[in-house]
Amino acid sequence: MAELQRPTLCCCRKVLTVPGKSCEGGRSLAHCRLVDIASASNFHSFKLRHFHLDLHLNFAVKRMTGWQVLELTPVQPGVQSLILDTHPSLLIHSVDCKVPGASGAPDVFLSLTYRVEPFTDYGSSLNISLPAAVIRPHRAFRVTIRYTTTDGPAIWWLDAELTCGQTRPLVFTQGHSVCNRSFFPCFDTPAVKSTYSATVRVPEGVTVLMSASRSAYSKQDRVFQFSMEYPVPAYLVALVAGDLQHADIGPRSRVWAEPCILTCAVSKLGGSVERWLNVAEGLFGPYVWGRYDIVFLPPSFPIVAMENPCLTFIISSILESQEFLLIDVIHEIAHGWFGNAVTNATWEEMWLSEGLATYAQRRITTEAYGEAFTCLETVFRLDALHRQMRLLGDNNPVSKLQAKFEPGVNPSSLMNLFTYEKGFCFVSYLSQLCGDIKRFDSFLRAYIEKFRFSSVIAQDLLDFFLGFFPELKESCVAQREGLEFERWLNGCGPPLCEPDLSAGRALTGPVQHLCDLWGMDAPDPQLISTFDLSSWSTFQTVLFLDRLLDRSPLSQEVMSLLSSCYSALLDGMNAEVQIRWLQIVVRNSFYPDLPRVRSFLHKHTSRMYTVPLYEDLCGGVMKCFAVEVFYQTQARLHPNLRRTLQQILFQSSALNTSTAPSLLTSPPSAPSSPTDPPANGTIALRDVNVSA
Numbered sequence: 001m002a003e004l005q006r007p008t009l010c011c012c013r014k015v016l017t018v019p020g021k022s023c024e025g026g027r028s029l030a031h032c033r034l035v036d037i038a039s040a041s042n043f044h045s046f047k048l049r050h051f052h053l054d055l056h057l058n059f060a061v062k063r064m065t066g067w068q069v070l071e072l073t074p075v076q077p078g079v080q081s082l083i084l085d086t087h088p089s090l091l092i093h094s095v096d097c098k099v100p101g102a103s104g105a106p107d108v109f110l111s112l113t114y115r116v117e118p119f120t121d122y123g124s125s126l127n128i129s130l131p132a133a134v135i136r137p138h139r140a141f142r143v144t145i146r147y148t149t150t151d152g153p154a155i156w157w158l159d160a161e162l163t164c165g166q167t168r169p170l171v172f173t174q175g176h177s178v179c180n181r182s183f184f185p186c187f188d189t190p191a192v193k194s195t196y197s198a199t200v201r202v203p204e205g206v207t208v209l210m211s212a213s214r215s216a217y218s219k220q221d222r223v224f225q226f227s228m229e230y231p232v233p234a235y236l237v238a239l240v241a242g243d244l245q246h247a248d249i250g251p252r253s254r255v256w257a258e259p260c261i262l263t264c265a266v267s268k269l270g271g272s273v274e275r276w277l278n279v280a281e282g283l284f285g286p287y288v289w290g291r292y293d294i295v296f297l298p299p300s301f302p303i304v305a306m307e308n309p310c311l312t313f314i315i316s317s318i319l320e321s322q323e324f325l326l327i328d329v330i331h332e333i334a335h336g337w338f339g340n341a342v343t344n345a346t347w348e349e350m351w352l353s354e355g356l357a358t359y360a361q362r363r364i365t366t367e368a369y370g371e372a373f374t375c376l377e378t379v380f381r382l383d384a385l386h387r388q389m390r391l392l393g394d395n396n397p398v399s400k401l402q403a404k405f406e407p408g409v410n411p412s413s414l415m416n417l418f419t420y421e422k423g424f425c426f427v428s429y430l431s432q433l434c435g436d437i438k439r440f441d442s443f444l445r446a447y448i449e450k451f452r453f454s455s456v457i458a459q460d461l462l463d464f465f466l467g468f469f470p471e472l473k474e475s476c477v478a479q480r481e482g483l484e485f486e487r488w489l490n491g492c493g494p495p496l497c498e499p500d501l502s503a504g505r506a507l508t509g510p511v512q513h514l515c516d517l518w519g520m521d522a523p524d525p526q527l528i529s530t531f532d533l534s535s536w537s538t539f540q541t542v543l544f545l546d547r548l549l550d551r552s553p554l555s556q557e558v559m560s561l562l563s564s565c566y567s568a569l570l571d572g573m574n575a576e577v578q579i580r581w582l583q584i585v586v587r588n589s590f591y592p593d594l595p596r597v598r599s600f601l602h603k604h605t606s607r608m609y610t611v612p613l614y615e616d617l618c619g620g621v622m623k624c625f626a627v628e629v630f631y632q633t634q635a636r637l638h639p640n641l642r643r644t645l646q647q648i649l650f651q652s653s654a655l656n657t658s659t660a661p662s663l664l665t666s667p668p669s670a671p672s673s674p675t676d677p678p679a680n681g682t683i684a685l686r687d688v689n690v691s692a
Contacts, residue, residue: 355423
């Protein structure tokens with residue numbers, strides 16, 4: 001669209017451009033590169049055809065050592081260096097190059113000079129000098145980088161006591177958004193996709209999984225080999241290694257987990273995954289990744305779930321809540337089409353993956369469980385969006401779908417509800433414009449077919465939408481007053497409109513009615529007793545508790561009545577329910593239920609449950625209690641989470657010089673994982689349908 005002056009990828013997927021002239025693929029676009037300011041690399045100068053990792057995992061010293069081979073083709077003349085993203089935690093040992101000999105001559109091997117330079121606080125640049133003999137336009141060459149990496153933001157080493165079984169150590173990687181530059185040197189931008197393969201050597205008793213197909217395994221040598229035959233961006237390369245066992249749950253799915261939780265994981269999912277895949281294929285076309293396996297990771301996993309191709313990573317803590325597990329797995333399935341097959345070209349437009357995946361997730365749940373269930377879950381999420389909006393203000397630029405961030409800003413800081421829910425509302429609006437949800441399903445199938453295995457920006461999507469529905473283009477829907485596409489993308493604030501959710505009223509109505517009863521000056525216990533929360537679904541209960549939380553502060557009389565009505569009942573419910581009640585307890589300083597907060601924090605050691613509670617405790621009058629519980633539980637917390645909680649405790653105690661030094665066993669620093677949520681209990685990571 002002419003009014004959207006945003007750069008896009010050319011059709012040959014080699015050069016990032018804006019409307020104007022023809023590229024080498026023939027599309028009418030000017031050669032003007034779009035810079036991904038989160039990447040130090042010169043990715044636009046090369047075509048990455050394939051890369052191979054060969055790694056040895058040493059659990060004793062928490063180190064990965066090996067090499068990487070990149071197969072590259074220059075696509076621009078005059079290039080004298082290859083610049084890759086890397087990280088200070090990754091030590092480069094050597095860089096070599098293999099150049100195919102001309103006219104049957106032997107291959108030439110060269111040792112290359114390189115230097116590592118600072119880039120941002122989340123990465124460095126690896127600048128490799130390329131001799132003239134290497135750089136010949138459109139002629140492939142190979143670069144081998146030997147390196148060691150330890151405990152960078154992508155790599156999470158867990159001692160045995162931090163695993164579910166507490167018997168053997170485990171390691172996993174988490175690449176979203178810009179972490180994998182600490183796993184291997186790369187073009188760490190979603191604009192670049194390539195195939196990859198890997199060879200991983202591990203000690204006895206360790207099983208390795210990757211976001212790829214296992215191509216070979218030598219039990220004697222403890223060598224696992226993997227191959228990803230479809231192009232993926234660097235952030236979707238993932239590895240996990242530990243005491244893992246599996247059970248098949250469908251013809252193309254299996255669950256992987258530590259032995260102590262495998263039976264529970266299988267019982268929770270049953271045969272549902274194949275059903276969800278079939279529904280998704282009926283809506284959006286074939287699932288192209290072959291396997292859809294799931295690995296359940298210990299509570300130290302920093303987010304809820306990650307859509308790694310072939311192998312979804314998901315936190316084991318979510319097994320407590322059947323409904324949240326259902327939604328999270330379906331959301332990751334949706335990423336098989338939206339995010340993995342077709343990817344946002346820059347992190348500034350993350351909604352192209354998350355907003356579309358959220359829409360697709362809700363199409364799947366509507367087909368599988370009915371419109372009322374989907375509307376209830378959507379109301380719950382949109383409530384959280386408006387809660388975040390009230391906190392940030394209507395003019396906060398992070399609420400834009402096309403978020404523009406300055407150099408040095410970590411893209412993961414933009415991981416918020418707007419990318420999911422405002423993006424979902426825009427996609428829903430596009431669906432409403434075409435007037436028939438089935439027609440919009442057809443459009444999404446065609447969109448996937450058109451852009452599969454490529455990276456796109458908003459203009460690609462919207463141009464294709466208007467081309468697919470020419471009658472909408474003719475009626476100028478993109479410029480409809482108050483709902484202009486440009487305003488959707490670049491306007492701050494809440495969604496310009498939200499979908500009709502009245503189909504969920506039978507489920508949401510009782511929730512609002514009970515909230516209204518509790519909002520009265522003198523709540524009537526007799527009327528309140530007519531509502532049986534034990535018969536409600538999890539989403540109804542958490543919606544009710546969230547809305548009560550929004551009404552805080554509550555009087556101590558109301559808190560006493562709430563506790564007498566619900567505390568014992570909520571004790572027997574899942575963690576998603578319990579944490580919301582405990583946040584009400586903490587924010588209203590209701591001391592009689594404080595032992596429940598202690599018990600919860602002793603049991604749950606995942607970031608999504610601990611951080612919101614500690615922030616609430618330290619934001620009120622319970623800092624001493626928070627410090628006490630932290631000291632009692634810190635040995636069971638991952639070091640990254642421990643540092644985050646120390647920050648919360650230290651910042652809240654800035655005026656208490658006697659407390660702060662004792663809390664900081666290491667200097668305050670940014671959270672080790674860029675997937676950490678913002679330091680505010682109102683925007684809890686559990687509120688986001690996080691898939692990275």
